[in-house]
Each structure stands twice: as structure tokens, then as C-alpha cells.
Amino acid sequence: MRRRTFLTALGATSATALSGAGAASSQELLATDGTIRPLAFDSTASLLDGNERPLTDDSLVAVWAESTAYNGDADGNGDAVSYPDGTPIPLVASDDGIVGFGAPIGQDDTDFNYGNEEFLLNVLDAEADGPTVVFDEGHGQFYDTEKFSAFIGYAEANGYEIAATTDIAADLTGADAAIVTSPSEVFSAAERDALVAFVANGGTLLLFDQSDFNNFDATANLNAIAEAIGTGFRFNDDQVYDPENNLYAPFVPLTSNFNTAFDYFADREGLGFELDPSKTYTVEVVEVTDGDTVDVRFEGGQETAIRVLGIDTPETGSATSTERAEEWEGIESYDYLEAAGNAATAFARGELSPGQRVDLSFDANEPARDEFGRVLGYLTYDADGSGSRETLYNHRVIDAGHARVYDSGLARHDEFLAAELDARETGRNVWSASDPANAESIRNDPVEELFVPRAAAIESASGDLSGRVPVRAEATASTPNAPLIAVDDDAGIAMVGSPFVDEAYEIAEGYPVETNGYGNYVFLTHLLSRTAATAGRGPPLHAGPPDTPGNGGPPPHAGPPDRAGPPERNASDEYGEAPVLIDGGHGQFAASYALSAEDAAYYLRYLEGVDIAFEGVNQLATGFGAELLGNGRALLITAPTEAYTETELDAVRTFRKDGGAVVLLGGAVPEVARTNLNTIAEALGSDLRLGGAVTDGTNNLNGNPSVPITTNFGDRFNLFDTYTNETEYGNRKAGSGRSHRKGRRNDS
Known part of the structure; x- marks a missing residue:
């Protein structure tokens, strides 16, 4: 799942920073030119100041965990x-x-595709005055030279001489640097004095702790050394967790939160290896971690973990804290999902066993590594003992009902989704408990207020939006009363100047304030249902008030009054037969300002509660994606980084002409994405266009001007009451008055 954790720190970030491609995202964990890749800290403690309080002196800190991390007392001793x-x-x-x-x-069990070994060598280069290093093995250390053999070989290839010692006091003579890993035995006073003298004479000392999990750490012994020397830092008796930025589990944080005042972070050739995405590699299974993670060994001896591409199995063990039931259609029990995750692990171990040779290949639409450096791949194996590796594990685990499709830009996404839908329909394995048709309704309340992330104005190519704007910004906005949402009933589309249902604004995803009281989900569902229900039905519903041009007839951009509109699409009353679809095949997953289904799991849960299915689709014109589009009630398209082909535009035109609704979600996005979205609107015969950013320094969410809040609603659209599938649009039902709602009318 993608986690847009950058939003937790936005606060009052300027709209300028948010209006383009420069907004931060989890992808910033990728190495930039000249900088090492992220560092992986397997079971790490934090550091404290010299008084054993939180260390807040930036001049002493070289690396911090990401802002999503927290620490805890893993051994429970209260220290x-x-x-x-x-x-x-x-x-x-x-x-x-x-x-x-x-x-x-x-x-040695470090994944050297991260920057760890390069970082350590940079530290030695920056701090040590010469090449001679002693490695202490005289104090019961678990992590000795044998367990650091790969790094030692790497350092020696770069000019260092590293030797083990069991008599550190004697062997410091002539050394330039010393390494001490968690010592289970106390250093004597004489040994501590020797280290003090060594450092005073210009020697470099590297001290390695570990977390207090199972009380394996030797924090007190390391702190005795640090205190004797008088350093400004100490080691904490804790464990650091990061549920968002981690290598497979929260207790293995990943971070690129570097203090570049230290000369430790230059990129250099390391022990990792580059992969050619155009090639297929034959590798050996080392271990199956869980249903979607497999450790493999390459022919050159390199070992790495493969994140099985395009799938997600339920979390197990300590990782269950990161599970989101919202991603699993019709399933709410976390205990059930953990059991299903264990079943997925057992299935994977039954299919892939240590020593088995499998083929590793890559997807044309996906990088070989994700933003955390993990290898993303397809695994093809011999499933029937015939000696031929022809079974794709990624597909098989979905088909068996042990996994869901991960809604990225995957080229095989729709093929995998067909397998998932079949597994859901027959209730195989994890899906045996799925019951979305009886899901409890959530957040389905009258709309009193909306928040509009990354807000942008909606404009008209004809210059006229009369009677077509259900939501405007407040008068306090940078463009007072700017249209934020508009409809075009003749073209059968609507446009929203925001990603609007982005789950990154959920408090459960790390956003600092609660947003579930806002009516975004209810409003958007009304909007897409209205767009589908009114397409081609009678006179246009956007006719202006009596004193405006176009009263009772089409607006200036419309065709002749007798133009035939699209036939009405009748949505089935049965759950799942006429889903809402969201496009994820045009770069949306990788863009911080756009959405795929992976970024809208909470909206999925809302739609379940009102008996509407929600699916991601990547290929609109071919294969199963085209079939799914033919049965959909509405298509959501968020700002695409990749332009639609003419064939895809034809497919969307056909969908619209057959009565399907098209709702375009934009926002303050880069110019290329705005152009691509506006091209779709134009191709569908609409005058609606996505304009520039709208901010509001007075009425906004969490003090962030780029996330305006508004009650400036057009009541005539009947989009603001509790959603039901019997809501009528255009002629408001009796009893649907608005006295209970705080929103004010804009009559537009």
C-alpha cells in the first residue's frame, strides 16, 4: 500500500510548495543524485543526550528516523x-x-541494496586518520568480525585493515579506529581509561548498540564507555518502530533523514548490485517470509528479498499493526485477517521451498525497486513437478484467494483483478468472510462542510459556468467564491478541483486532525450518481436562474437544443454489478497529487456501506479492464501524469455515451497533469477546465491554506443530504430540506 506520510508534517505549508510537483512524499526515500540510498536499521535503539534525556542537539545527530517513527520499551523493564x-x-x-x-x-544479513555499508565506510573516511582498525571481540559480543565479514571485506578493498582483538587496551596502540558492538560483558576501568586516552589522542571510536528486544542489548555497558569519554550522547534502552517507512516490518525502520552537515552521505560503489529490468534472472529460494515476500539468492551469491509484485497478503506477527481492513472488501475483523495472513504464508511455503529455482522478471510499468529499495518482481516456478517453470506465483496466490491485487500502475493489474474477483465471487480462502453487501454504513450523514485538498478552480473554455457550480470556495479564499466543483450535464461529466477522497487526509494514516466529520464521501457519491442519472434525461439541469442567458435551455457551449444525449445507464440494485471505477493506469499511483484505488481505501469502505462496489482499472480500452468499464456506473479519473491515447479516449467516450458518468478529479497539480486532464474533458465535448490553485488563509484544514474548507454550496443540486440509491436529482424529493445543514446557498 502506498502511504503518503508527507501530509503529517505539512501543517501550514505554503500553497506554492503544494501546487506543483515539489510536494514531499514517501518517494523522497529514494536516493537523489550523489547521495546514498536509505539506511536500514534492523532492531535499533535510539540515542539520548549526555543526561539520558531526548537528544535534540542537531549538531550531534547525523541520522534521524523518519517522522513516522516512534519508540517504545520492548523489554518492558521501564528503562x-x-x-x-x-x-x-x-x-x-x-x-x-x-x-x-x-x-x-x-x-552480514544487511540488505546491501540500501546505503548501510557505504555510510559506514564514509564515516571511517571522515573520522579516521588512517587505515588501521581494531574490532573488539573480548566482551562477549554476538556481532563479531565473522558477522561483519562482508563489510570488513568491502572496507579492506577500499584500503582499510580490520583485525579482531580480545585485548583492546593493548591493541589500541597503533590503531586509527576501533569498533565496539553491543558488549554483554562490562569493560574494566583500565579498558575504559585506554579508550579515553585513545580518543584524546585522535583515535576514532564506533559504538554499535541494538534494541532492547528480549533484552539483547548492552546499553548500560556502552553508556559506561560513553560516560567515561564524556561524549554528548548516550544510548537508549528502547526499540524504534516505524509503521510507514520500514523494510518489511516496523522494527526495521528505513530512513533518509540525514544531517548533511556531516560528510557521511556521498554515494559510492557499494556491495549492492544493479538489476536490468529487461532481463529474467534464475534465482534460488532461500526463505519464504510471508505470502508476498520471498528471500532469494542470485547466481553471483547475492541475497535479497523479493516483494512479490502486484499483490498484497494480510499482515502477520508484529506487522499486523500496519494492517488496514479497509483494503479488504467486505472484511472488518483484524483477527481474521491475521489468521488469513498466516494461511497465505503457509500457502507460499507450500509452493516455494528453500533451494527451489525460480525465474525472476519485472514489469514494464514498474521500477525494479520500490521507493524503499526493495526488489519488485514476478516469480515463475515449477508448480507441478514437470521441470518446466511456467506458473506465475503472483497470479496463483491471488487466484487461490490468499491475496488481493495491489492497485499500482502494474501492466498486469487488470488480469490479476479478474482473478481476484473470481476468488471473491466463490469465497476462496481470505474471501470466505467477505460480505460487502451487508457492510455497515459509515459517515453517511448530511453534508455540512467540505474540505478541498490541493484546491484548484474550475473554469469554462466558453467563459460561462452559470448554474453549474455546486461548490465554491469561501469569500476569504485567494480567489473569492472560486468554483471548486462544476458539472456539465450535456457532456455527461463533472470536474472536482481536488483529489478530494485521498486517504492521506485520514487520521489513521497519520494526518494530524480528524476529517471524518466532513462530507466529502457523501458529496462525491451524490455527484457521480447524479452525473450518471441525469445524462441525457430531459432538459439540462444546469440552466441558469431566470435572469441569466440559457434559462431553460442549453448553455452557450452546448450543441443544438435537439441534440440527443446519452441514454440512461441503469445501475443494478445488486452489489458489485455496476461498480464505480477509478483509473490507475496513467501514472496516478506514483504521483503524490493523484489517486489510484490504493489511495482511496476509506472511500471503498464508505461505498460498501451504500451498496456500491469500487474497483481500480488500468487498461480502459483492452482486456478485462475494457470489460469492467462496460459494466461500470462511473469512472473517476484523477490527474494523469501520462496522456490518454486516442484509443483510450474513444473507450471513455463510448462509456459516457452509453450512460456512464465520468468525474474528473484534479487539484493544484503540475502543468503536464492539468493538461492531460483538460484534454480528456475536451475530448468528451465538455467546456470544463482545471484552473489554478485556490488557497484560503482563514477557512482551512489544520492551518493549511492549500486545504480550504467551505460551506458555500449550491442547494439546487440536491447533493448534500444523506446518500441513498433512491435520491432524485433535479427535482428534490419532499422532505429533503436543508434547515439542518450549516452550508449556505450560492445559487450557482
């Missing part, structure tokens, strides 16, 4: 010092040649 919310958690500190690490980040 952990908690970091308050909003206080960055240090993982590496450096003070005049003494460098402390919260975890032994260079051990």
Missing part, C-alpha cells in the same frame, strides 16, 4: 526514555570522533 510526538528520533550521533549507532547496521 526506555520516550520521545514525544513531533520530536525527531536520533539513530546515529557523532561527537568529535566518537560515533554511536542505534543498531549494528553493517552485519
Whole structure:
């Protein structure tokens, strides 16, 4: 699942920063030119100041965890010092040649496709005055030279000489640097004095702790060394977790939160290896971690974890805290999902066993690695013992009902979705408990207020939006009363100047304030239902008030009055037969300002409660995607980074002419995405266009001007009451008055 955790820190970020491609996102964990890739901290402690309080002196901190991390007392002994919310958690500190690490980040089971070994070598280069390094093995360390053999070989290939010692006091003589990993035995006073003298004479000391999980750490022994030397940092008796930015589990945080005042982060050749996405690699299974993660070994001996591409199995073990039931249609029980995750792991281990040879290949639409550096691939294997590797595990686990489709830009997305829908229909494995038709209704209340993330104005190519604007910004906005949502009944489309149902604004996803009291889900569902229901039905519903041009007839951009509109599409009363679809095949998944189905799981849950299915679709003109489009009631298209082909535009035109609704969701987006969205509107015969950013310094969400809130509604549209599938649009039903709602009329 994609987590847009950048939103938690936006606060009062300027609209300028948000209006283009420069908004931060989880993809910032990718290495930039000249900088090492993210660091992986397997079971790490945090660091404290010299008084064993939270370390907030930036001049001492080289690496922090990401803002999504938190710390806890894993061993339960009460010794952990908690970091308050909003206080960055240090993982590496450096003070005049003494460098402390919260975890032994260079051990052999490190995934060297991250920047760990490069970072450690950079630290030695920056701090040590020469090549001679002693590695302490005299204090009961688990992490010894044998377990650091890969890094030691790497360092020696770069000119260092690293030797083990069981008599550190004696062997510091002539050394330029010393390494001490978690010592289970106390350093004697004489040994501590030797280290003090060594550092005072210009020696470099690297101290590695680990988390207090199962009390494996030796924090007190390391702190005795740090205290004797007088460093400005200490080690915490804790464990750091990150449910968002991690390597497979929250206790393995990933971070690129670097203090570049230290000369530790230059990119260099490391122990990792590059993959050619055009090739297929034959690899050996080492271990199956769970249903969607498999460790493999390449022919050159390199080992890495494969994140099975295009699928998601339920989380298990410590990772269950990151599970979201909202992603699993018709399933609400977390205990059930954990059991299903264990079943998926058992299935995977039955299909893929250690020593088995499988073929690893890649997807044309996806990178070989994700933003965390993990390899994303297809695994093809011999499922029947014939000796021929012809079975695609990614598809098989979905077809068996142990996984759902991950709604990225995957080229095989729609093929996989067909398998998932079949597994759902027959109730195989995880789907045996799925019952979306009886889902409880949530958040289906009258609309009192809307929040409009990344707001942008809606404009008309003809210059006339009379009678077609159900929602405007407030008078306090940068463009007072700017149209934020508009309809075009003749063209059978509507346009929203916002991603609008982006789950990144959910408090459960890390957004700092609650948003479930706003009516975005109810309103959008009314809008798409109205757009479908009114297409071609009678006179246009956007006719202006009596004193405006176009009263009782088409607006200036419309064709002749007798133009035949599209026939009405009759949505089935049975759940799932006429789904709402969202396009994810045009770069939306990878864009921080656009949405695929993966970014709208909470809206999926809302739609279940009003008996409407919700599916992602990537290929609108071919294959199963085209079939799904033919049965859909509405198509949501958020700002595409990739332009639609003429064939795809024809498919959307046909869908619209057959009575399907098209709702375009934009916002303050880069010019290329705005152009692509406006091209779709034009191709559908609409004059609606996405305009520039709208901000509001007075009425906004969480003090962020780029997320206006508004009650400036056009009551005539009947889009603001509790949603039911019997709502009539154009002629408001009796009893649907608005006295209960705080929104004010804009009559537009």
C-alpha cells in the first residue's frame, strides 16, 4: 500500500510548495543524485543526550528516523526514555570522533541494496586518520568480525585493515579506529581509561548498540564507555518502530533523514548490485517470509528479498499493526485477517521451498525497486513437478484467494483483478468472510462542510459556468467564491478541483486532525450518481436562474437544443454489478497529487456501506479492464501524469455515451497533469477546465491554506443530504430540506 506520510508534517505549508510537483512524499526515500540510498536499521535503539534525556542537539545527530517513527520499551523493564510526538528520533550521533549507532547496521544479513555499508565506510573516511582498525571481540559480543565479514571485506578493498582483538587496551596502540558492538560483558576501568586516552589522542571510536528486544542489548555497558569519554550522547534502552517507512516490518525502520552537515552521505560503489529490468534472472529460494515476500539468492551469491509484485497478503506477527481492513472488501475483523495472513504464508511455503529455482522478471510499468529499495518482481516456478517453470506465483496466490491485487500502475493489474474477483465471487480462502453487501454504513450523514485538498478552480473554455457550480470556495479564499466543483450535464461529466477522497487526509494514516466529520464521501457519491442519472434525461439541469442567458435551455457551449444525449445507464440494485471505477493506469499511483484505488481505501469502505462496489482499472480500452468499464456506473479519473491515447479516449467516450458518468478529479497539480486532464474533458465535448490553485488563509484544514474548507454550496443540486440509491436529482424529493445543514446557498 502506498502511504503518503508527507501530509503529517505539512501543517501550514505554503500553497506554492503544494501546487506543483515539489510536494514531499514517501518517494523522497529514494536516493537523489550523489547521495546514498536509505539506511536500514534492523532492531535499533535510539540515542539520548549526555543526561539520558531526548537528544535534540542537531549538531550531534547525523541520522534521524523518519517522522513516522516512534519508540517504545520492548523489554518492558521501564528503562526506555520516550520521545514525544513531533520530536525527531536520533539513530546515529557523532561527537568529535566518537560515533554511536542505534543498531549494528553493517552485519552480514544487511540488505546491501540500501546505503548501510557505504555510510559506514564514509564515516571511517571522515573520522579516521588512517587505515588501521581494531574490532573488539573480548566482551562477549554476538556481532563479531565473522558477522561483519562482508563489510570488513568491502572496507579492506577500499584500503582499510580490520583485525579482531580480545585485548583492546593493548591493541589500541597503533590503531586509527576501533569498533565496539553491543558488549554483554562490562569493560574494566583500565579498558575504559585506554579508550579515553585513545580518543584524546585522535583515535576514532564506533559504538554499535541494538534494541532492547528480549533484552539483547548492552546499553548500560556502552553508556559506561560513553560516560567515561564524556561524549554528548548516550544510548537508549528502547526499540524504534516505524509503521510507514520500514523494510518489511516496523522494527526495521528505513530512513533518509540525514544531517548533511556531516560528510557521511556521498554515494559510492557499494556491495549492492544493479538489476536490468529487461532481463529474467534464475534465482534460488532461500526463505519464504510471508505470502508476498520471498528471500532469494542470485547466481553471483547475492541475497535479497523479493516483494512479490502486484499483490498484497494480510499482515502477520508484529506487522499486523500496519494492517488496514479497509483494503479488504467486505472484511472488518483484524483477527481474521491475521489468521488469513498466516494461511497465505503457509500457502507460499507450500509452493516455494528453500533451494527451489525460480525465474525472476519485472514489469514494464514498474521500477525494479520500490521507493524503499526493495526488489519488485514476478516469480515463475515449477508448480507441478514437470521441470518446466511456467506458473506465475503472483497470479496463483491471488487466484487461490490468499491475496488481493495491489492497485499500482502494474501492466498486469487488470488480469490479476479478474482473478481476484473470481476468488471473491466463490469465497476462496481470505474471501470466505467477505460480505460487502451487508457492510455497515459509515459517515453517511448530511453534508455540512467540505474540505478541498490541493484546491484548484474550475473554469469554462466558453467563459460561462452559470448554474453549474455546486461548490465554491469561501469569500476569504485567494480567489473569492472560486468554483471548486462544476458539472456539465450535456457532456455527461463533472470536474472536482481536488483529489478530494485521498486517504492521506485520514487520521489513521497519520494526518494530524480528524476529517471524518466532513462530507466529502457523501458529496462525491451524490455527484457521480447524479452525473450518471441525469445524462441525457430531459432538459439540462444546469440552466441558469431566470435572469441569466440559457434559462431553460442549453448553455452557450452546448450543441443544438435537439441534440440527443446519452441514454440512461441503469445501475443494478445488486452489489458489485455496476461498480464505480477509478483509473490507475496513467501514472496516478506514483504521483503524490493523484489517486489510484490504493489511495482511496476509506472511500471503498464508505461505498460498501451504500451498496456500491469500487474497483481500480488500468487498461480502459483492452482486456478485462475494457470489460469492467462496460459494466461500470462511473469512472473517476484523477490527474494523469501520462496522456490518454486516442484509443483510450474513444473507450471513455463510448462509456459516457452509453450512460456512464465520468468525474474528473484534479487539484493544484503540475502543468503536464492539468493538461492531460483538460484534454480528456475536451475530448468528451465538455467546456470544463482545471484552473489554478485556490488557497484560503482563514477557512482551512489544520492551518493549511492549500486545504480550504467551505460551506458555500449550491442547494439546487440536491447533493448534500444523506446518500441513498433512491435520491432524485433535479427535482428534490419532499422532505429533503436543508434547515439542518450549516452550508449556505450560492445559487450557482
